[in-house]
Amino acid sequence: MTNLLKIEWLKIKKYPAFWWMLIIVTLTYPGINLMFFNVYLEIANGKETINQVVKMFLGNPFSFPESWHTVAFFSSFFILLPSILVIMLVTNEYNYKTHRQNIIDGWSRSEFITSKLIDVLIIAGVVTLIYVLVAISFGMYADDMSWNRWAEQLKYIPLFFLQTFAQLSIAFLLGYLVKKAFIALGIFLFYFLIVENIIIGLLKWKKLPGSRFLPFEISDKIIVSPPFIGNFGKDLKTGYEEALKQVPEHIGLTILLTAIIWLICYKIHNKRDII
Amino acid sequence: METVLSLDGVSKSYKSIKALKNVSLTIPKGSVFGILGPNGSGKTTMMSIVLDILKADSGTFSWFNSPNHSSERKRIGSLLETPNFYHYLSAVNNLNITQAISGRGNAADIDKVLEIVNLSERKKSKFSAYSLGMKQRLAIGAALLGDPEVLLLDEPTNGLDPVGIAEIRELIKSLAQKGITIIIASHLLDEVEKICSHVAILKKGTLLTSGSVNEVLSNEDIVEVAASNMEQLKSCIAIMGGFISIKEENGRLQIHYPIGTANIEYINSHCFNNGITLQHLLSKKKSLESKFFELTND
Numbered sequence: 001m002t003n004l005l006k007i008e009w010l011k012i013k014k015y016p017a018f019w020w021m022l023i024i025v026t027l028t029y030p031g032i033n034l035m036f037f038n039v040y041l042e043i044a045n046g047k048e049t050i051n052q053v054v055k056m057f058l059g060n061p062f063s064f065p066e067s068w069h070t071v072a073f074f075s076s077f078f079i080l081l082p083s084i085l086v087i088m089l090v091t092n093e094y095n096y097k098t099h100r101q102n103i104i105d106g107w108s109r110s111e112f113i114t115s116k117l118i119d120v121l122i123i124a125g126v127v128t129l130i131y132v133l134v135a136i137s138f139g140m141y142a143d144d145m146s147w148n149r150w151a152e153q154l155k156y157i158p159l160f161f162l163q164t165f166a167q168l169s170i171a172f173l174l175g176y177l178v179k180k181a182f183i184a185l186g187i188f189l190f191y192f193l194i195v196e197n198i199i200i201g202l203l204k205w206k207k208l209p210g211s212r213f214l215p216f217e218i219s220d221k222i223i224v225s226p227p228f229i230g231n232f233g234k235d236l237k238t239g240y241e242e243a244l245k246q247v248p249e250h251i252g253l254t255i256l257l258t259a260i261i262w263l264i265c266y267k268i269h270n271k272r273d274i275i
Numbered sequence: 276m277e278t279v280l281s282l283d284g285v286s287k288s289y290k291s292i293k294a295l296k297n298v299s300l301t302i303p304k305g306s307v308f309g310i311l312g313p314n315g316s317g318k319t320t321m322m323s324i325v326l327d328i329l330k331a332d333s334g335t336f337s338w339f340n341s342p343n344h345s346s347e348r349k350r351i352g353s354l355l356e357t358p359n360f361y362h363y364l365s366a367v368n369n370l371n372i373t374q375a376i377s378g379r380g381n382a383a384d385i386d387k388v389l390e391i392v393n394l395s396e397r398k399k400s401k402f403s404a405y406s407l408g409m410k411q412r413l414a415i416g417a418a419l420l421g422d423p424e425v426l427l428l429d430e431p432t433n434g435l436d437p438v439g440i441a442e443i444r445e446l447i448k449s450l451a452q453k454g455i456t457i458i459i460a461s462h463l464l465d466e467v468e469k470i471c472s473h474v475a476i477l478k479k480g481t482l483l484t485s486g487s488v489n490e491v492l493s494n495e496d497i498v499e500v501a502a503s504n505m506e507q508l509k510s511c512i513a514i515m516g517g518f519i520s521i522k523e524e525n526g527r528l529q530i531h532y533p534i535g536t537a538n539i540e541y542i543n544s545h546c547f548n549n550g551i552t553l554q555h556l557l558s559k560k561k562s563l564e565s566k567f568f569e570l571t572n573d
Contacts, residue, residue: 106349
């Protein structure tokens with residue numbers, strides 16, 4: 001296992017796209033959160049009475065311990081960036097035919113899939129690390145009175161990791177099956193940005209249940225929107241509490257879906273001709 | 276004799292095309308084993324199956340008489356079809372990956388094989404910047420890494436210049452002398468003839484023959500003769516007897532004899548006694564090329 005990790009690191013560390021992804025994510029995560037933080041500040045620092053009322057409702061979503069939750073929620077919009085890298089890492093192997101060479105040189109077929117699983121784990125880990133750093137920075141900066149509550153809600157770190165890993169696994173499956181980088185990326189973007197949202201919209205419009213069981217929704221629902229949303233009216237509050245109740249179920253479903261994805265990859269790879 | 280690789284009844288189809296039909300073969304330790312066949316005869320399919328890249332439809336194979344394929348594969352240095360490396364990595368970093376996966380060799384060995392394939396000066400360049408010949412040489416270097424007991428080379432001289440081809444031939448000869456088993460697929464027949472101890476000939480997925488080069492090739496003696504009056508020569512030879520057949524080729528007659536029965540002195544005197552002076556008299560061994568065409572022509 002450590003040998004596989006070492007080999008994957010040899011492949012990744014000199015791959016320029018990896019470092020580009022890292023730079024872009026390190027800019028995007030603070031960026032998006034800073035944007036919402038500024039909106040919050042604008043409202044909270046207003047002199048009108050209404051500003052003070054809104055501030056009361058919002059609390060400070062970027063101070064500890066809420067920053068763990070808020071930053072996870074906003075950062076998770078950008079799963080697209082590491083997904084591109086995951087798709088490139090698997091389609092590169094096809095492109096260079098190194099998926100054959102690795103086996104010729106002595107890996108078993110299962111070891112090859114395990115090596116790719118390690119790739120996805122590495123990327124999910126790196127992305128989670130950036131999230132943690134951003135959440136800590138906001139927590140410390142947003143309110144210096146609440147830093148002593150930093151250790152509450154640390155559960156969002158494993159939840160963020162699980163969500164990232166689960167969604168990157170879907171990207172991997174696409175790259176693995178489609179083999180061509182641009183086609184896989186195209187399908188991924190089209191489904192992730194358009195198709196799933198249309199289906200969600202349609203189901204809601206027809207008042208049909210089940211939208212939460214779509215591939216990305218399953219893991220989206222393990223990090224619910226920040227609690228201040230629930231402070232604006234009764235409907236939103238019940239919606240928020242409902243979503244919160246479903247979290248454990250979605251954690252289970254996410255683990256199940258991800259396990260199925262990887263099992264499919266192992267199964268196929270052990271059976272098919274590697275061409 | 277110890278066996279390095281054995282195939283037993285291996286068949287493989289791609290949809291409607293039968294790429295390999297019931298091929299059984301054993302490759303003895305220490306041999307230089309040439310696998311010959313025209314394009315599309317199944318050479319690469321066979322090599323891909325024994326390297327576990329393709330799954331055979333039926334039949335089995337084993338390396339070193341062991342059932343465990345992936346651990347045995349680490350003992351074999353292989354070059355299959357094309358050089359497959361990470362384009363963004365240098366030669367050294369690519370070989371680091373080969374080394375880490377196969378467990379063969381160490382950092383010093385990487386420098387050594389790069390020296391052997393003349394890539395030392397460019398060892399830090401990215402693979403994508405290499406010429407076709409350099410890519411091929413890197414692939415040969417990767418196969419040689421850590422002195423494997425068996426080399427499996429599919430068209431190793433592809434893309435190399437004449438000097439490169441001669442170098443690889445010398446390299447293979449010197450490795451064979453060290454007792455390394457070399458399995459080599461090629462359609463360059465004179466190349467195989469110069470270095471192989473054993474051959475197998477494939478055609479449309481069927482194994483036509485296999486064995487040591489001498490067994491496969493020398494089942495006939497050939498004597499080539501020519502004179503100024505070819506018609507007279509033909510009728511003279513026809514009454515001589517003892518041969519199997521006569522063929523006319525390029526203005527010369529080729530007389531085929533059962534192995535070990537050609538007598539050049541007798542032919543010369545027989546012609547002279549019949550009033551014919553020969554311009555040309557040559558005892559030939561059947562070339563691999565002619566044997567190959569004989570077997571693979573319909």
